[in-house]
Amino acid sequence: MMEHDIPIIILSDDDDENEGDFFTTHNDSSVMIVENEGNEADVSKHIEELDEDLAITYSQTATVLPHARYDCTLAFCRAEQDLSGPLEDNGKHCDQCFCYICDKLASVCEFWTIPGICHCNAHKHSVYWKALRDKSLMGFLHELNFTFDPLDMDSDLRHAETSLQKFAGSLAMKYATFLLGFEDPSYSTSCWCTCHRNIKSTTPCQTIGCNGCYKHHIKILDYDYTVVSQHIKMFLNEAKKENPKACVVMLLGAIKLFVTHTTPGNIHAANIVSETVSMLLWRFMTKVWMLLVAFNFSSSFIKQLETFYQKLPLPSNCTLPKSLSVLPWDDPLLSAVMKGQNITGERQGKGRRHKVLCEPVVVIQARVCKLQQQNKYRELARYLKVVKSINNLTLQRMKDLVPLYLCKDGDYTGAVCHMLSPMPGAMCLASRLTPQQFRAYLRILTSGHAPDVAQEFDTGNGNMIIPDPLLSTKWTPIEGSNSFKMMEVLKFALRVLDCNSIVFANSETWVYLLSVVSSSFTSPDGFPIGAFYPEPDITYQTETRDAASAILEELTTTSRIQIPKTFESGYPDQARLLLATQALVLRIFHSKFRPILSVIMSFRFNFWALRWFFYSLLVRPEVLHYLLCCLLEELSDKRYQLLQRKWTETEHSLVAYFLCMYFWENSVVLDLNTYPTNSLLATWNESHNPWQLSLKLYLECNEAKLTPEKRKILHLIQQQEKMGLTSIPF
Ligand SMILES: [Zn+2]
Ligand SMILES: [Zn+2]
Ligand SMILES: [Zn+2]
Ligand SMILES: [Zn+2]
Incomplete structure (x- = not known):
């Protein structure tokens, strides 16, 4: 026999009345896995069939195992809540008795028999004692009013608990120092009043001055919240390094600790504090939402966070979303949108109410961030095209990047089409592009490279403060990019120039466009590589001038651009260059255009086209x-x-x-x-x-x-x- 090595499972003979309450029985430490100490005398060997699945093969006398006091072989007297003193023999304990509240040996419990506390009377069937035990297990999280089940206290929650308690202490100190204020030395003015002549220099300053000059001696206190807010930001950065679960609890818990901060100073100081708190709130909550969107937390965990969030004393002017919870990624409507099965973001349920994909801006930002990290640009574009929100301005800025995401997915046609399509509630994107953005798109379409989109972003007061990714200096190749015909690039460019007066007026843009259309390709760093095109015959050149004028005329009157097949026949590259040149001629006719030198330079490889340009003028x-x-x-x-x-x-x-x-x-x-x-x-x-x-x-x-x-x-x-x-x- 190998009894010495066999672990023994000992099931407590618990007189459990409420067997249905799995958690209660599971939690009371009376199921234990222990190593056989090898004391065979104490081991009674018998096999007891409990049911088909479970048999107790060895058992040890319960006295040698750790157990709660109420499970001890010593008699225990139960009462719902009696703190006056030990009931009957409850004060006695064996050397394996544990305190139910402190979770340590009864012999080291400091409150075992102390009247008014009396842990020896504690047992799990009492609502009072159970609550007290939960509280002690939850520690500081309980104090903050988190409602986690003590059973869920894992290493993440414990870590959050200790960090938050430590932070609460240090924050309280910093806040207390802040509340003391400081004297602004710039306020103290020298006093010339005669009353000072008899006063010695040792007199405390509060007592100096007379009725006539007391105004000069009033202490004006100033309050500087910077140190406090720095401390809070430090905690945010610390929390960001933790596991998602610990981080989310740390952030929400920390908010509770600073959200009520105010200042005794004047209105100006109060405004500063309230603005800072609001800014911090946004930064903390943005991270919370990022985590909620990025990680699959259990629904019960999210529910507890939601309960906590609902009870936060947020300032009355706070613009944060009212609810913490976010749609799970597998929500039917959301996933249908991502897969491209739903292109409206709306769904008519069977008899149920109309469902619309509408999310708070911070949640949208979090999803954008997550999808960017996963390089899921197609899904990102589909989602942004249809999602709705309350803050239209920030959302619009995010939606304006849809063409960029489509380009990153290699869908140039989709990107161009999206830019030129009318948008509900906004002018079409093509008409709002800045010249720099427009040139960036030309560069994307001709180089097969696209700017890197920001991976991490921060928010101030709910507004995105990331730089325009189109102006980023870091560009990377688009994976699986299919080439976009140069004529399509030109058609897109001409339509933008037709509807966007700022781009139209910008001479740099025209020069760039000319270089693009007279190049065979654009280098990865964005420089069009010029190409020599043989001069077409004179008849063709004359005819093309008329044809180009007709195309451009139609564009200005109908906003449509149609290139007849015959236009490109024989000389596709030359036709493109001449069409762009004729468009530039019309631009020059429209209003003053400088500098002209760079325009001339863009004909470097095709002198004949420069002559054509001259004759158009x-x-x-x-x-x-x-x-x-x-x-x-x-x-x-x-x-x-x-x-x-x-x-x-x-x-x-x-x-x-x-x-x-x-x-x-x-x-x-x-x-x-x-x-x-x-x-x-x-x-x-x-x-x-x-x-x-x-x-x-x-x-x-x-x-x-x-x-x-x-x-x-x-x-x-x-x-x-x-x-x-x-x-x-x-
Ligand atoms: Zn005992
Ligand atoms: Zn105790
Ligand atoms: Zn004075
Ligand atoms: Zn005086």
């Missing part, structure tokens, strides 16, 4: 003249001169080529005595400006084509060089 000679003035100003501007030093021959030649067209086109008038021609001549300096040399060479090659007036200008240019009249621009 020709219908408005006054605009061409304005552009010439702008260009010459920019060329002599210090800011651009720095840039020009980095130019290669191509750039100088490109500028010269554009200027050259003013000479070659006979219908354009250049008067050598008026601005800007006179100014150009006056500041001519070929050695400083290689583009001037380039221009001169272009003109000399085509001198025969020039009108007499323009030939005269060329001669003047040639003379200037010969005479060495180099006036250096300041």
Whole structure:
């Protein structure tokens, strides 16, 4: 036999009247697993059949095992609540008797027989003693009014309990110091009153001063809540490091400890405290909701948290949601929305009331955060498209990121479509994009990379304070991204430009768009890599100007864009570039546009398109003249001169080529005595400006084509060089 090694299960012979109460019996420590100490004399060996499943094979006399006093072989007298003194022999105990309240040996219980406390009378069938035991098990959590079942006290709750108790102590000290206030030294003014002459310097300051000057001596106290709020924030950071369950209890418990903080100071100080408390409340509760959304807590646990939350003395102006509980992820409506089965966020129950997916903004934020972490952008977009809330502004800002999430999921068509669709209660997103956001989308659509979305975010007073992820500098490849046709990118861009006046007015955007459409791809860091496109025949170029105008005309009148198949035939890349160029021409006709130099630069690889651009502008000679003035100003501007030093021959030649067209086109008038021609001549300096040399060479090659007036200008240019009249621009 191996009795020495066999664990013995000892079931207490409990005279349990309420056997149905599983928890009570389970909790009273009378079921124990112990190691056989090997004292065979004390072990009576017998097999007792209790039922088919359970047999007691060994038992030990109960006296040697720890037990509650009321389970002892010593006689015990029961009463519901008698604290006057030990009842009958209750004060006696054996050396394995445990105090039911303190959960330690009766011999070390400090209150065993103390009248008024008298733990020796405690037993589990008394409501009073049971409550007292729960309270002692729950410790500080009980004091805070948490309603957990003491049986659920696990290591997380214990940890929360000790942390909260420690925090309560330290917070109380800091708060007490705060309430004392401090004297603001800037208030003390020197007093010139005559009453001070007889007073020695040792006199306490409260007693100095007379009726005439007492005002100068009133102590004005100031209150600085910063130290307290720092301490609370420190606890928040500590709690964040704990297990979710411990953290959530720590946060809610801590709120109870600071939510009632006020100040005895003036209204200004009171406002500061109330604002700080409100800010802290939001920060704490946001984290709570994040945890509730992120982790599957048991429903009973959440119910207890809810009970606690309902009883919190929140300030009357508090805008936190009224209920703590959140929809579980497997809620039928929520999961149908995530799966794309429900695209309205509403559901008509059978005979039941209409159900709408409506959640507090903090909960929505928590879900966004969770789905971002899981890279579930498709689900995130579906959810944000339909979810409703009370705070529309914050929600709108979150919803505005739907296209970004769709892009991150590789669904460019969906993203573009969403941006251009009308939204209930708001203008379509395309019309509200900033130029930077618009350029970011162009970059996403052409580079297959997207900005990283913020993983962690914090809230102030319920408002998201994360930076715009579209402006993030960290971009990563989109997994499984399917390419988006460049013509589709251009169509999207033209529709945005049509409905968004701020983007339309922004010249940088136009320059970026031109570079994008004249590139074969966009590098991961967002730079369009320019491509050379062969010049299409002249007939095509002329026809395309008319076709492009018709497309753009239709866009402005109907907000629709339709590209006829014939438009792209033969020259798809060139067609795209010319359509964008014609759109820019209309933009330039619309209102003043600067800088023009960067526009010219974007034709670096396609001189022929620059010429096409010039001839599109020709219908408005006054605009061409304005552009010439702008260009010459920019060329002599210090800011651009720095840039020009980095130019290669191509750039100088490109500028010269554009200027050259003013000479070659006979219908354009250049008067050598008026601005800007006179100014150009006056500041001519070929050695400083290689583009001037380039221009001169272009003109000399085509001198025969020039009108007499323009030939005269060329001669003047040639003379200037010969005479060495180099006036250096300041
Ligand atoms: Zn005993
Ligand atoms: Zn005790
Ligand atoms: Zn005085
Ligand atoms: Zn005085």
